[in-house]
Amino acid sequence: MTNIEIFKESFIKYEGYKDVLEGLKATIIIAVLGLFIGIIIGTIIATVKIIPKKNGITNVLSKIGDFYVWIFRGTPIVVQLLLFYYVFLPLMHVRIPSMIVATCVFGLNSGAYVSEIMRSGIQSVDIGQLEGSRALGLPFTKSMIKVIIPQAIKNIIPTLGNEFITLLKDTSVVSFIAVMDITKAFQSIAGGNYEYIVPYCVLALFYLTLVSLVTLLVKLAERRLKQSDRK
Amino acid sequence: MIENSIEKTIDFNQPFNNDYLIKISGLYKNFGKVKVLKGVSTQIKKGEKVVILGPSGGGKSTILRCMNLLETPTYGEIWFEGKLLTPVDPYLHKEIIRNAKTYKKLFSEIKSFNPALSDDEADETVIKEIKDKDLLKKYEGKEYKAEMKKLYKEFFQDINLTRQKIGMVFQHFNLFNNLTVLGNMTLAPVQLKLKTKEEAEKKAMELLKKVNLEDKANVYPSTLSGGQKQRIAIVRSLMMEPDVMLFDEPTSALDPEMVGEVLELMKSLANEGMTMVVVTHEMGFAKEVASRVLFIDEGIIKEENNPKEFFSKPKDPRLKEFLSKVL
Numbered sequence: 099m100t101n102i103e104i105f106k107e108s109f110i111k112y113e114g115y116k117d118v119l120e121g122l123k124a125t126i127i128i129a130v131l132g133l134f135i136g137i138i139i140g141t142i143i144a145t146v147k148i149i150p151k152k153n154g155i156t157n158v159l160s161k162i163g164d165f166y167v168w169i170f171r172g173t174p175i176v177v178q179l180l181l182f183y184y185v186f187l188p189l190m191h192v193r194i195p196s197m198i199v200a201t202c203v204f205g206l207n208s209g210a211y212v213s214e215i216m217r218s219g220i221q222s223v224d225i226g227q228l229e230g231s232r233a234l235g236l237p238f239t240k241s242m243i244k245v246i247i248p249q250a251i252k253n254i255i256p257t258l259g260n261e262f263i264t265l266l267k268d269t270s271v272v273s274f275i276a277v278m279d280i281t282k283a284f285q286s287i288a289g290g291n292y293e294y295i296v297p298y299c300v301l302a303l304f305y306l307t308l309v310s311l312v313t314l315l316v317k318l319a320e321r322r323l324k325q326s327d328r329k
Numbered sequence: 330m331i332e333n334s335i336e337k338t339i340d341f342n343q344p345f346n347n348d349y350l351i352k353i354s355g356l357y358k359n360f361g362k363v364k365v366l367k368g369v370s371t372q373i374k375k376g377e378k379v380v381i382l383g384p385s386g387g388g389k390s391t392i393l394r395c396m397n398l399l400e401t402p403t404y405g406e407i408w409f410e411g412k413l414l415t416p417v418d419p420y421l422h423k424e425i426i427r428n429a430k431t432y433k434k435l436f437s438e439i440k441s442f443n444p445a446l447s448d449d450e451a452d453e454t455v456i457k458e459i460k461d462k463d464l465l466k467k468y469e470g471k472e473y474k475a476e477m478k479k480l481y482k483e484f485f486q487d488i489n490l491t492r493q494k495i496g497m498v499f500q501h502f503n504l505f506n507n508l509t510v511l512g513n514m515t516l517a518p519v520q521l522k523l524k525t526k527e528e529a530e531k532k533a534m535e536l537l538k539k540v541n542l543e544d545k546a547n548v549y550p551s552t553l554s555g556g557q558k559q560r561i562a563i564v565r566s567l568m569m570e571p572d573v574m575l576f577d578e579p580t581s582a583l584d585p586e587m588v589g590e591v592l593e594l595m596k597s598l599a600n601e602g603m604t605m606v607v608v609t610h611e612m613g614f615a616k617e618v619a620s621r622v623l624f625i626d627e628g629i630i631k632e633e634n635n636p637k638e639f640f641s642k643p644k645d646p647r648l649k650e651f652l653s654k655v656l
């Protein structure tokens with residue numbers, strides 16, 4: 099049997115494709131939800147840090163934000179996964195499915211990166227936008243949500259797209275905490291009959307396709323947002 | 330000496346038995362070490378059209394922006410419709426100073442040191458000393474701070490509520506780029522639950538009709554000309570039904586051919602009785618519309634008069650110089 103035939107057999111006959119579909123789903127869910135959580139956390143941290151006149155509480159919050167970013171940017175994602183899954187959660191005597199742990203850790207991790215991206219996005223919005231809103235009597239948080247953050251997100255769509263791509267590729271390490279993602283799925287196909295060439299090449303093609311798709315979507319989103327400016 | 334409680338001796342409401350909308354007392358503003366405003370006091374009556382003139386960098390924008398607290402005053406008080414927007418500034422109230430322990434101590438010291446001094450003279454000296462050296466902050470304890478807070482609370486109103494009643498128009502329009510014209514106009518009244526979406530849209534369309542821009546309701550600001558943007562910005566403020574409108578050089582960023590349409594709208598607002606405070610370089614507008622003109626230079630009001638006297642008989646040398654340049 100050729101390498102390709104071996105792969106075909108384990109992929110179709112022995113239903114390897116089921117694992118791959120399952121894994122693909124996990125990879126996408128972790129990346130998408132992770133980014134979603136990351137945007138929420140990142141936006142909150144960025145907003146707290148950007149408050150013009152800080153008082154006691156917002157000062158403390160801002161320091162917590164700094165600490166958070168320091169921790170999550172200062173350690174590898176694999177280490178964070180291992181710590182949460184094998185150390186923190188057992189210490190707290192909670193059992194959570196590894197898939198959920200992975201999603202949350204990726205969300206927390208990307209929150210740290212998105213907070214920096216979001217901060218530059220917010221700073222790129224003209225201060226007059228906030229003043230215009232505050233002068234109408236809209237409180238700071240409402241002004242941020244309705245006026246500033248939508249414009250900030252628009253400004254950072256390309257950077258956010260890159261963050262998503264990084265996130266998508268980084269999810270390949272979730273098998274460290276026993277999540278069946280797409281990498282893991284191909285690993286088991288390869289390990290099943292000690293034939294590595296085809297499964298790993300196909301795996302690379304999967305990631306390439308996903309990343310290309312995301313790149314395309316970001317480009318389309320950018321173009322649409324530009325058009326809404328000129329409507 | 331004076332042992333009355335602070336509340337009894339200060340009649341904070343006194344200036345508001347008449348029809349002053351905005352009262353600015355002893356306003357100072359520092360940006361870091363730069364002293365921009367150095368003691369500005371004025372009152373704006375209902376229906377007045379106050380035009381603020383002066384050379385660039387004199388502090389005109391800063392005064393306007395202090396009125397709705399876009400800038401926080403360093404010292405001084407801002408009042409709006411009987412509500413205090415800033416903390417109580419103790420140095421503006423002799424009664425508060427006289428109640429302070431520091432005052433009592435200094436007063437008895439100065440009297441024993443110089444028995445010939447009359448009570449009034451001693452009082453004046455001590456008050457000046459305390460003001461000049463900012464002694465209250467230094468020497469008065471927690472009690473005093475609590476007292477000030479209590480006073481503040483009594484007259485305080487959330488700034489967001491106050492701002493709903495103070496419209497502001499900026500040099501660079503500050504229309505929200507992420508919203509259509511209609512979205513710009515309805516955002517605040519709907520979000521603040523003053524109107525339902527339908528009511529707000531109806532009102533917005535009426536206002537747009539008034540400024541002949543109904544056809545622009547659904548476009549984004551980036552497609553509008555400067556004059557259109559500024560007219561939209563003005564009617565966006567009007568959506569809140571403000572009691573006073575502040576204009577900070579509303580025509581300075583416009584191409585000359587668009588200045589007229591904005592000034593016309595402002596004039597029609599003036600005719601409808603709107604209270605207005607306008608920083609501008611449009612002398613024609615000042616002469617025609619103003620009920621009072623202020624000349625702001627080097628952080629203080631150098632001259633203040635009705636437009637006729639202001640332009641025909643300027644007294645301050647800096648104002649004479651300024652007018653000779655702009656007229």
Ligand SMILES: Nc1ncnc2c1ncn2[C@@H]1O[C@H](COP(=O)(O)OP(=O)(O)O)[C@@H](O)[C@H]1O
Nearest residue numbers: 360363365383384385386387388389390391392
């Ligand atoms: N946010 C700020 N930070 C530092 N300096 C400022 C700020 N705003 C204004 N200034 C300074 O205060 C002075 C008065 O400014 P402004 O009130 O804008 O004057 P005007 O409107 O009369 O031209 C200027 O010297 C300006 O540089």
Ligand SMILES: [Mg+2]
Nearest residue numbers: 389390391578
């Ligand atoms: Mg100015």
